[in-house]
Amino acid sequence: xxxxxxxxxxxxxxxxxxxxxxxxxxxxxxxxxxxxxxxxxxxxxxxxxxxxxxxxxxxxxxxxxxxxxxxxxxxxxxxxxxxxxxxxxxxxxxxxxxxxxxxxxxxxxxxxxxxxxxxxxxxxxxxxxxxxxxxxxxxxxxxxxxxxxxxxxxxxxxxxxxxxxxxxxxxxxxxxxxxxxxxxxxxxxxxxxxxxxxxxxxxxxxxxxxxxxxxxxxxx
Amino acid sequence: xxxxxxxxxxxxxxxxxxxxxxxxxxxxxxxxxxxxxxxxxxxxxxxxxxxxxxxxxxxxxxxxxxxxxxxxxxxxxxxxxxxxxxxxxxxxxxxxxxxxxxxxxxxxxxxxxxxxxxxxxxxxxxxxxxxxxxxxxxxxxxxxxxxxxxxxxxxxxxxxxxxxxxxxxxxxxxxxxxxxxxxxxxxxxxxxxxxxxxxxxxxxxxxxxxxxxxxxxxxx
Numbered sequence: 172x173x174x175x176x177x178x179x180x181x182x183x184x185x186x187x188x189x190x191x192x193x194x195x196x197x198x199x200x201x202x203x204x205x206x207x208x209x210x211x212x213x214x215x216x217x218x219x220x221x222x223x224x225x226x227x228x229x230x231x232x233x234x235x236x237x238x239x240x241x242x243x244x245x246x247x248x249x250x251x252x253x254x255x256x257x258x259x260x261x262x263x264x265x266x267x268x269x270x271x272x273x274x275x276x277x278x279x280x281x282x283x284x285x286x287x288x289x290x291x292x293x294x295x296x297x298x299x300x301x302x303x304x305x306x307x308x309x310x311x312x313x314x315x316x317x318x319x320x321x322x323x324x325x326x327x328x329x330x331x332x333x334x335x336x337x338x339x340x341x342x343x344x345x346x347x348x349x350x351x352x353x354x355x356x357x358x359x360x361x362x363x364x365x366x367x368x369x370x371x372x373x374x375x376x377x378x379x380x381x382x383x384x385x386x387x388x389x390x391x
Numbered sequence: 392x393x394x395x396x397x398x399x400x401x402x403x404x405x406x407x408x409x410x411x412x413x414x415x416x417x418x419x420x421x422x423x424x425x426x427x428x429x430x431x432x433x434x435x436x437x438x439x440x441x442x443x444x445x446x447x448x449x450x451x452x453x454x455x456x457x458x459x460x461x462x463x464x465x466x467x468x469x470x471x472x473x474x475x476x477x478x479x480x481x482x483x484x485x486x487x488x489x490x491x492x493x494x495x496x497x498x499x500x501x502x503x504x505x506x507x508x509x510x511x512x513x514x515x516x517x518x519x520x521x522x523x524x525x526x527x528x529x530x531x532x533x534x535x536x537x538x539x540x541x542x543x544x545x546x547x548x549x550x551x552x553x554x555x556x557x558x559x560x561x562x563x564x565x566x567x568x569x570x571x572x573x574x575x576x577x578x579x580x581x582x583x584x585x586x587x588x589x590x591x592x593x594x595x596x597x598x599x600x601x602x603x604x605x606x607x608x609x610x611x
Contacts (some may be wrong), residue, residue, distance in 0.1 A: 296516070
């Protein structure tokens with residue numbers, strides 16, 4: 172049988188090189204790229220529509236949506252009125268740097284200040300693949316359960332910011348926020364945590380302020 | 392660069408052979424195996440504790456929990472009072488047949504009537520890997536959103552039963568149940584659908600009745 176570990180290592184190395192090249196090109200152009208990750212259904216697309224709508228008055232922003240098969244995320248993101256394109260992975264559970272680089276050409280990244288890439292919805296694979304981003308951020312919905320940081324540690328370890336979303340559902344779930352945050356901080360003491368409900372709008376402004384600051388830092 | 396598609400094909404073929412062998416052994420022993428799949432946080436472990444507790448009066452049942460790193464699911468499943476073991480995939484997003492076959496030896500499958508395997512939580516990869524199961528079933532939590540069948544079609548296409556879970560959250564979400572079920576039935580007209588809230592217990596009995604019937608069919 173083929174050794175999947177050795178093979179995966181090979182893929183990661185080639186992807187790592189492509190990611191490093193893309194990161195260098197973005198840095199040269201002073202373009203910020205955020206890799207937004209989460210499990211399926213945590214609210215990435217909804218948060219992104221709100222975030223892009225908020226930022227487009229200040230910055231030239233664009234978006235890339237990763238998905239297995241449909242163009243639904245791209246259609247929803249168009250509502251934000253910014254350049255957007257979709258990558259269909261045709262079954263693959265993550266994005267890689269080559270596909271992201273090609274998508275950035277489609278939305279003419281050199282004319283932008285910032286791009287947000289919505290990764291494929293899944294708590295496992297996206298965290299294993301560098302796509303050349305400036306920062307990684309992730310969402311966890313309170314409906315997913317407070318055991319997720321301990322069970323899926325890599326994404327929490329690798330993210331600069333965590334958005335705890337759907338907090339309007341807290342009274343209706345058994346989510347133990349203190350336990351979740353304890354596990355998150357054990358994995359990643361420096362992580363910035365945002366509490367949001369995209370549905371009610373709570374906390375979204377503070378999150379957008381953080382993204383705004385990160386774009387400003389990349390332009391400096 | 393290595394061709395990941397060709398390599399994945401090689402892995403799938405080796406896994407497919409291992410799965411076919413395991414399925415044949417289980418059939419010979421008249422042991423039913425259910426492969427339970429879902430995204431992270433849809434409620435697999437909670438449903439499984441309830442299901443195993445309900446079935447153990449009638450059948451000799453066991454469980455295998457797949458997870459990336461922790462043994463938390465195994466610990467929770469022990470509450471059901473049945474033989475259980477855990478497979479840690481150390482980062483891999485799905486279970487494969489060889490690891491399942493080894494886990495079945497640990498729980499002495501030849502002395503059982505049925506085994507439920509809780510796959511790794513993620514809507515993408517588990518559906519791509521045959522583990523030798525008799526049936527596949529999946530959970531979708533209403534908190535994950537009604538667009539998931541269209542966006543992650545493979546798991547819905549391949550499952551014999553769908554458990555729509557956390558229906559107690561329906562009044563607090565924008566989940567469009569009719570739209571979700573329309574997409575599910577377009578992918579898989581024969582799928583059995585169960586509406587449950589493991590939290591309140593609603594619908595769990597009907598689901599357990601279905602599993603009971605499937606075990607009885609495998610023993611006939």
